[in-house]
Amino acid sequence: MSTPDDDMVVVSPLMLEASSVRRGLGGGCVVRAGPHARRSGRVDAALRKHPRASVAVAGVAGALVDDLRPGDVVVADEVRSAQGTHHCRSAPLLASALRKQGLRVRIGPIVETDHVVWQPEGARLAADGAIAVDMESARLLDLIGSRPAAVVRSVVDTPSRSLLHPATVPGGIAALSSLRAMGPALHRWAAATGDRKVLLAGPRSFCAGVERAVEIVERLLRRHDPPIYVRKQIVHNSRVVGELEQRGAVFVDELDEVPENATVVFSAHGVSPAVRDAAKQRNLDVVDATCPLVSKVHGEARRFARDGDTVFLIGHAGHEEVEGTLGEAPERTVLVQSADEVADIEVENPERVSYLMQTTLALDEAEGVAKALRERFPALRGPGSEDICYATTNRQDAVRVVARESDVVLVAGSANSSNSRRLVEVAQREGAEAHLVDNVHEIDIDWLAGARTVGLSAGASAPTVLVDEIVDALSGLGAVDVSERTTATETVNFSLPKEVRHR
Known part of the structure; x- marks a missing residue:
């Protein structure tokens, strides 16, 4: 010793x-x-x-x-x-x-x-x-x-x-x-201090929906005089939001903070029809950065509601994506946050029920809620394809592999990022010590004492530079052997909305 x-x-x-x-x-x-x-x-x-x-x-x-x-x-x-x-x-x-x-x-x-x-x-x-x-x-x-x-x-x-x-x-x-x-x-x-291995979970960091949303704001800032208004955070990451603010983006909570006739961007998490109506009433020039996978869930909510279903939305209260989806058919949608809530649910017609999922949930946790709903309501219908985002699933699969080999896992992401928090939970369920850090300054050095293998990942809204900065800081404690554990290769790309395509 x-x-x-x-x-x-x-x-x-x-x-x-x-x-x-x-x-x-x-x-x-x-x-x-x-x-x-x-x-x-x-x-x-x-x-x-x-x-x-x-x-x-x-x-x-x-x-x-x-x-x-x-x-x-x-x-x-x-x-x-x-x-x-x-x-x-x-x-x-x-x-x-x-x-x-x-x-x-x-x-x-x-x-x-x-x-x-x-x-x-x-x-x-x-x-x-x-x-x-x-x-x-x-x-x-x-x-x-x-x-x-x-x-x-x-x-x-x-x-x-x-x-x-x-x-x-x-x-x-x-x-x-x-x-x-x-x-x-x-x-x-x-x-x-000491030499250590660093295992990078792959894929990590930005997904196609986040890249699209950030690029929309960047293009508007390049082609128009600031300010460019954005309702809510464009994505849930303080580094991204801070850098866009420095360039002239103004993030607001509600549309009444936006001057009439101004340009406003809807964030990647989507908005309810009521928000879209409010934008029309104020003559706002709307550029919609909603992730196409979130838009898919909105469309399913409308379809199920038109069919007369009670729609169970599996998700977390207060998350902006959930608020937007609930707003598509508020009178017919019930938020379900855990399997424990299912037993107390009463519906108008148990034969006309369906479910949807927030796109950033942990798949195993969400499936547990869906299973409880199926057992309670055998006629339950689901979405035509998985609601949970491909990037969410891929990042969880990768961090699961890394966690099995690591003494401690660090996930780069902001505290309000649902998908980043889920990565921490997935790693912890694999038995690893895991922590969410908004940046390298949030790392508690005590986590690293005796940790000779450190796993690293980043939420879908966190830029890769955060991981790079963490690796750089670890290299100051001793030699680092960096390797990658890749479980999927992503090729998804979403087209930009017409408002910015040729600006």
Whole structure:
């Protein structure tokens, strides 16, 4: 069994810094490298003594931007010097652990210089994107080599409160206090380091319906002056929505927030006839981004209702797709969320009943509800073809395979994404520890301690860049062997609506 000394070596330049870090760690291997890393021999000796240890460089730094204040913590995602740039890829994971300690944390570039930086030099460095400056980190990373490494610095002075400012003393006290508080997070980071396998579930990420919906908004933004209004989130992913907002999309909850005669996009989840009528009354120029597979379910709801059926909609209350489908025939549609609800259902004519499904459900769970309905209502009719989306099924099949081989499964997707949440549930039913993360910053580093095989997937509304960023962060904890587990090849493509086809 390893000891803390085996797991991590912490390198601090000055005696006060090393003392503060050591107190926060409760002991361990803390090496004082000296200013400008002049005592590099000590570092070499410690690294030889602990050949498997990860290394954290911890000390104080000067802020280059005024929105940092003394005591704030900077986790370097890269360290720049005249000799080149070191990338610190696990920065998002360490930063999240530090935030859990109650520290104010920023991720960004640190630049190493051989002298104290004053203005206007600091402003020039900040203009290149650096947020803090020190005099040792790059040199120390050179010594550390290829083993897992992190650089974390607490702010002692800022552009408006320089080292010669009367507030330097309290700033120094705040910085040293933050260094002490880092200890538990540094231990957790070290416990998560090590080589591992990464298994990518394939298919993952965008489905054809999401690609179509996003492209509709992108084309409108390219060809028209913003704003372009979108009712609800175009797809359930905060990254996608945020990037479209930056380009001029305006997301609204209801149509009364859209000016008359403006262009509005209906989201991929579909809308009820009442919403379409409201758009006509306001003379809105509607571009419909409803997924064709959702439109199919709407058509089936209308058909069953015209036949006089009571329509059971298997789905989750409050989901926008469910609200739209319920709106097709509200007087004849009953929402069923679980098999437990079936026994209490009463209908006008048990011989005239049918069922539909929300497209993003877990197939095994939805089939359990459908089975209960068939047992209660033997005359039950179903849709002409499966309602659950091909992409939902494919992603669940793939994550099921990955989960069987993984110590932990991470699913990239937003909390309001039904299909992403279902992927987590499918993985958990296979016996794997599984978590939904909106982005790499939401990963709890404790999940990775001892996890030598990590499974990765992404919901149908989550962009592939989220998975790429997670793999990149994991590579900062040690070597990663990335392989794919592909269970299906997708070739589905949906045509764009005529309103944007030739714009």
